[in-house]
Amino acid sequence: MGKKSFTVEEIKRKIEHYCAYQDRCHKEVEAKLKEYSVIPEARELILLSLMNDNFLNEERFSKSFARGKFRIKKWGKQRIVRELKFKDISAYNIKTALKEIDEVEYINSFNELAEKRLKQITETDIYKKRKKLADYLLYRGWESSLVYAKINELITKK
Incomplete structure (x- = not known):
């Protein structure tokens, strides 16, 4: 049995739900889109739509990531920076995220x-x-x- 195929609209809804459940970074969303075997043109449209509708916001993601890993997992700043870099977060957003830690x-x-x-x-x-x-x-x-x-x-x- 082959993979179930979805329309672009169905995939967009699924990804919106995925982003609404928990803040996500671009890298995670792109990996999810690859799982659905979305063609590059549709992938771009979906990503733009997610950013315009504020489902995907790298600054918000990096701030909540830093807060959560510090408060819950007791990570230090260096580990948080390392993990954010691994997720391809910009230096500006990493700096902004670290300001969340008192x-x-x-x-x-x-x-x-x-x-x-x-x-x-x-x-x-x-x-x-x-x-x-x-x-x-x-x-x-x-x-x-x-x-x-x-x-x-x-x-x-x-």
Whole structure:
């Protein structure tokens, strides 16, 4: 049995629903359109229509992405920037998205995360403990200057 074919109008409705459910970036929408095997001309028309009707808004997407990944997943700015670049978001929109993160909230969140993670590490060797904490925080995208300052504050060499 072959793939079900849709009219351009049906695909447009499906993509509108896809975008209304959650903010999407152009790359995600284009991937979805490829799944439907939409011809390039129709793809352009659908994308233009989505942008005109405000279903697709890269700035709104990047702002909500940054807020969500910071508040829910406790990602640092570097990880957020890396992921946004991977989604082909412009440098301007990345900069705008990072403004959504309050500096005080950012530092408080970082401190809470570091202290919580330190309690979970059962390693007794002080150097391995420092490395485990650093690896965890760096992977989550926190700035190395913050990470190493916090480790020196929390785990002192005896």
